[in-house]
Amino acid sequence: MSKKKRIALVVSGLLILCILVGGTIGGIYYFKNLHYSHDAKIVKQLLVGLNTNITQTGKKGFAVSFREQYDVEAQEDPNIDEVSFSISYVGEGNVSMSYELSCNEEADAIDLGHLMEHGAGYLSGTQKESYVYYDKSTSLVDGEEIANIQDVAYSLDHSFTVKIDGEDCYVAGESLYRDQKSEENDLADQFYGKIDKAVLLDTFSREELAEATQRLFFMDSWTYVKQIADLSNRYFKTLDLKNPQEVNAFMKKHRITVQENGNVVKVGFVLDTTEIFAKESDMDLGELPAITGSMEIERESGDVLHFEYDLGQLLLSLLMKMNTGRPYFKATVGEFILEGRVLNSTMEDKLPDGEFTEYDEASKAEFIYEFSKHIIPFGQDLG
Numbered sequence: 001m002s003k004k005k006r007i008a009l010v011v012s013g014l015l016i017l018c019i020l021v022g023g024t025i026g027g028i029y030y031f032k033n034l035h036y037s038h039d040a041k042i043v044k045q046l047l048v049g050l051n052t053n054i055t056q057t058g059k060k061g062f063a064v065s066f067r068e069q070y071d072v073e074a075q076e077d078p079n080i081d082e083v084s085f086s087i088s089y090v091g092e093g094n095v096s097m098s099y100e101l102s103c104n105e106e107a108d109a110i111d112l113g114h115l116m117e118h119g120a121g122y123l124s125g126t127q128k129e130s131y132v133y134y135d136k137s138t139s140l141v142d143g144e145e146i147a148n149i150q151d152v153a154y155s156l157d158h159s160f161t162v163k164i165d166g167e168d169c170y171v172a173g174e175s176l177y178r179d180q181k182s183e184e185n186d187l188a189d190q191f192y193g194k195i196d197k198a199v200l201l202d203t204f205s206r207e208e209l210a211e212a213t214q215r216l217f218f219m220d221s222w223t224y225v226k227q228i229a230d231l232s233n234r235y236f237k238t239l240d241l242k243n244p245q246e247v248n249a250f251m252k253k254h255r256i257t258v259q260e261n262g263n264v265v266k267v268g269f270v271l272d273t274t275e276i277f278a279k280e281s282d283m284d285l286g287e288l289p290a291i292t293g294s295m296e297i298e299r300e301s302g303d304v305l306h307f308e309y310d311l312g313q314l315l316l317s318l319l320m321k322m323n324t325g326r327p328y329f330k331a332t333v334g335e336f337i338l339e340g341r342v343l344n345s346t347m348e349d350k351l352p353d354g355e356f357t358e359y360d361e362a363s364k365a366e367f368i369y370e371f372s373k374h375i376i377p378f379g380q381d382l383g
Helices: 011-021 038-053 112-118 197-203 206-214 222-238 244-253 273-280 312-320 364-375
Strands: 059-075 085-101 119-141 144-164 168-179 187-196 257-261 264-271 291-298 304-310 328-343 357-359
Touching: 038 244, 059 312, 085 112, 112 119, 112 144, 112 197, 112 206, 168 197, 168 364, 187 197, 187 364, 197 364, 312 328, 357 364
Parallel strands: 187 357
Antiparallel strands: 059 085, 059 328, 085 119, 119 144, 144 168, 168 187, 257 264, 264 291, 291 304, 304 328
């Protein structure tokens, strides 16, 4: 495995996941077809509401978070009792998005550029990780065996908030980087900025603003969010809800269970990950463990009170496939949980404490520079 790489989250994919995992139930649906079992009727009701409301806009709130912990170690030379490769990783992240639109425009997903044009809202999140990586190999140079060692250990804590109201855009970010090998590389910084959103709309296209937002998400784990969203999207789009045999087969394939508790319905399910990785990866990964999931939906409001995926066995299987014939290889996964909620209302959008510096048309270049340096992890140019 190469050293830790930055992989950005596609925000639209995140929102698709939130909506697809637990969409709004737009009304009450009645099904009298005797070919549907009681549970099938409930599932059909949820899926009809899901598909009906994917493009609905108005007031909404989303929250997604994950926790992940794993360790890997390997030994290249069976004659030497020494670990030559190891990874120890602990990470967690969360992101929340809340918005209220001033128009009835339909959209597959809502991004910050959309909010600047048509409404108000905010996007906030935190990302924390501790990463230890060791890789020792040897090579021959002029007949002499030379050891090549990569030894990395750091922790990173990054938080951000982007808030858009009727006139202005507020951004805030704080980062704390600790290099466990050299304190000289430690870094702590923060930025609080405010600018008229019209200035940004005159300077950048919606696509550029959306792209800049994607760069906020640097942790590898977010890629699973988009992959699961794509998988769910394909399942729901191909399902014929008018066909009872297909609905029943869908429930059987995904081992769907239904528990009713008053106004709350809890649905359990299983997703086939072998299919998605066969399409998303150039590698032949073979059979992969399924992902188990659940969601709790409030009938009356359609709020998804909680949804959760357990990705632990999938991650363990992928880590084990890293072994390329080493005499010793071990991988353990403490946990990898993805969870969240979807509300048909806005969420609290309180700005973090701090003094916000105001920027205008004349100083927008400085705002963009500071945004790229402090809000986007590792610093990138906007646009």
